[in-house]
Amino acid sequence: MSLLNKLLSFIENIFIYHILRLWGLSILYILRFFSYKSESTKKYLDDNTLNDIPKKKGIFHPQNKEHIIRLIKVARSNHATIRVVGSGHSVWEAIYAQNDNCIHIILGGDFKKIHSIDISSNGNFALVNVGAGCHLGRDPNDKESSFENSFNFQVDQKGYALPILGGMSHQTIAGFLQTSSSGGSLKHGIADVLEEIEIINGKGETVILNKKTNEDKFNASVVSMGLFGIITRVTFNLPKKYSVEGTEINKEFKDSLLVNDKGHYQKLHDALKNNEYFHMNWFPQKYVQRTSQWNGKLVSPDLPKKPYKHLLKEKFMNVLAALALRISNLTDILIGGNFAQRIIGLVLRTFVRIRNPVHFRDLWFKVLPNDDQADVDRLMKTSYTEIWFPLEKIDEVMNTLERLFRRKPSYAGTFAIELYGAKNSPYWMSPSYKRDVFRVNPYWWGRNLGDPYEFFEEFWKVLLPIDGARLHWGKYLPKPGEIYGEHIFGIYYLRHCYPKLNNWLDIREEMDPDQIFVTYYWRRVFDIRKNI
Ligand SMILES: Cc1cc2nc3c(=O)[nH]c(=O)nc-3n(C[C@H](O)[C@H](O)[C@H](O)COP(=O)(O)OP(=O)(O)OC[C@H]3O[C@@H](n4cnc5c(N)ncnc54)[C@H](O)[C@@H]3O)c2cc1C
Structure with missing residues (x-):
């Protein structure tokens, strides 16, 4: 075989291996999804002492406190796990029990x-x-x-x-x-x-x-x-x-708040500090390089209204956006390299068009949750990992991300990264406990082929070593035991991040001595040892 042939077959092997691997990962991901069970264990659903409590699809819907106390009593005496489902928007493991002896409830x-x-x-x-x-x-x-x-x-x-x-x-x-x-x-x-x-x-x-x-x-x-x-x-x-008055505007990267001055992201810092409400979607792909910025301020509710209109308000636009994300994801997998980046650039740029700023003024609950207008639960369903940093770490975080995307453009993914802030919080386990924060929220479209863990890993590797990084509890977390910089994700790392963690765990034990609320997932994250 000539050298050229050898080289070609080597490339082909890598290419096929890569695609097979991604298909394999996607199938595993889908199987994992179908293995998730939200139903309570059958014996509780059939339990006569619980049959007056309404149930739907294997989930109890307690209507009053007496129902809850009874469910807790049954869980306690059977060593079962009991978990509440809110609207189910957190990652599955953060909500449901992962064993076959469980009671799931939705408050009714x-x-x-x-x-x-x-x-x-x-x-x-x-x-x-x-x-x-x-x-x-x-x-x-x-x-x-x-x-x-x-x-x-x-x-x-x-x-x-x-x-x-x-x-x-x-x-x-x-x-x-x-x-x-x-x-x-x-x-x-x-x-x-x-x-x-x-x-x-x-x-x-x-x-x-x-x-x-x-x-x-x-x-x-x-x-x-x-x-x-x-x-x-x-x-x-x-x-x-009150009402919120504001502007949404798409910009080329070079005209955006992300332009730095010798490594200082002062404009971004000031936008976070000075706007009452602010968030930004950054499309860092090599041939997209645009941002979509949203800012608002509180005004009188009596002023005339100018409703906010999301780009994805119409169903048709959600279909188109889903198609664009599908094409980008497949291009990245099947073609890869610079050519794929060019196609992704072409596709995504049609959505993040440079157009006149959109101004709006409307009641708080119609404007602040602006993604309510998009089909975020179906066509645009997305997975996230979200890392919160002390505000003063903005330069280090942004420089790290820019370096990452320069080194490997495909790490920029095929969707957006949300950048925003949160006010300091008094709650011990809040990622903004006692400090204002800058948040980085990479998006992984829910229908992508591939494994979101693999995508988020690249962010964890470079961002978690930054001192003060803390993760959103409802979004993807690294697996306990994984190493990021000098930290192993798990209880020691979390103790380092959360100064009140030990006190929090003590109160947890006092509130739930039989561990009926503890799932496999949270047991591993917080190293909660089983009662002997
Ligand atoms: C499209 C989308 C947009 C999002 N936007 C944001 C955002 O802008 N900012 C942000 O910070 N996060 C955001 N999130 C994350 C989201 O806010 C969290 O995942 C939130 O916890 C979801 O609330 P939920 O009612 O769905 O609760 P679930 O996800 O169902 O539950 C969350 C946790 O609370 C527990 N729980 C629920 N009810 C009770 C109860 N009554 N008593 C005790 N425990 C309970 C559950 O067991 C679980 O551990 C977003 C998520 C999605 C999917």
Whole structure:
């Protein structure tokens, strides 16, 4: 065989091996997906003592506290795991039990309702007591969820508002709190308005935790990933409603806030600091190099409205976007190299077009969760890993990412990376505990061929060694035991990141001595040893 032939067959082998491997990984990924079970174990579904509690698709829907206490009692006496599903937007393992002895619940009845709204004497605030299973906005996956019974709509009708929301508002109140979800703002956080939570712990006791009178336990429990108990009620002290006025604009990288001055990303830093609400999608692919920037500020709700319109508001546009992502993903896999980057550039640039800025002004709950208008639960379903850094690490983070994409352009992926911030939080396990943060949120389109872990790994490898990095609890986490820089992801690393972790684990044990809320996934992350 000539040298040329040998070379060609070598290249062919690598090429075929690479594609087979990706197909293999995709099949494994799909199989893993189908192996996920959300049903409770059959013996509990058939249990006579539980048969008055409504069930749907193998999940209990307790309507009141007595139902929950009974479910906890049964779980406790059978050494079963009991987990609450919010709107199911976190990674599967963060929510469900991974064993065959489990009870899964979705809060129903009273837990989806607002119980009281007490307006302060000057009318400036409203103390709102609400069931923890109430959705913030409308959840398209829940047939009973509507715009009218959403938390946001109801409090807005009374003239009050939450100061912040995430990029979409399908979440339940407890689900949002438990993973420390946050909107893009250094000025507003959910902790500004959260007053009290009611939680039923692993002993079946109702515990009411107030921000002032039970400061430590409250700050430990708000972000606890379902590991402390079942949150049943929440009380907010809400300010008056407002509108958000802002602009969405796409820019070439060279004209964007990401341009640095000798390695300093001052413009990005200032945008995070000075805008009341800000987030940006960065398309770092070699031949895309564009950004889509969204910023807003709080204004009077009486000003005339100019509704926000998402590029993916129409179904047709979601289909086109999905097609573009499919083409980009296949091109990356089948062709690879610079030619693939050129095609990806061509395809994605048609979506991130340079056009006139779009201005909007509308009520807070219609504008802040701007991705509510896109089909984020189906065609545009996306997986994420999200890393939060102290704000002052912005230069190091951005330089690291730019170096990564220069070294290997395909690591830029075929979608976007969201860059935004979050206000410092008093909650012990919040990734923004005691510091304002800059967040990096790489997107992996849910229908891509390949394994999101492999994609996210590249980010973890370069970003987790940066001091102060912490991960979003509801998104992809590295596997415990994996090494990143000088750290092994797991309990030692987390202790280093979260100064109150030991105290948090002590309170966890006190709240749930029989470990009925502990799953295999969280046991490994926090090294929670089984009771002997
Ligand atoms: C399209 C999309 C957009 C997103 N945008 C943002 C964003 O802008 N900012 C951000 O920070 N995050 C964002 N996220 C992440 C999302 O906010 C979190 O995953 C959030 O936890 C989801 O809430 P949920 O109601 O779906 O809860 P789930 O995902 O169902 O549950 C989350 C955790 O809370 C626990 N839990 C739920 N209810 C209770 C309860 N009553 N008592 C005790 N434990 C409970 C669950 O067991 C689980 O551990 C986004 C996710 C998606 C898919």
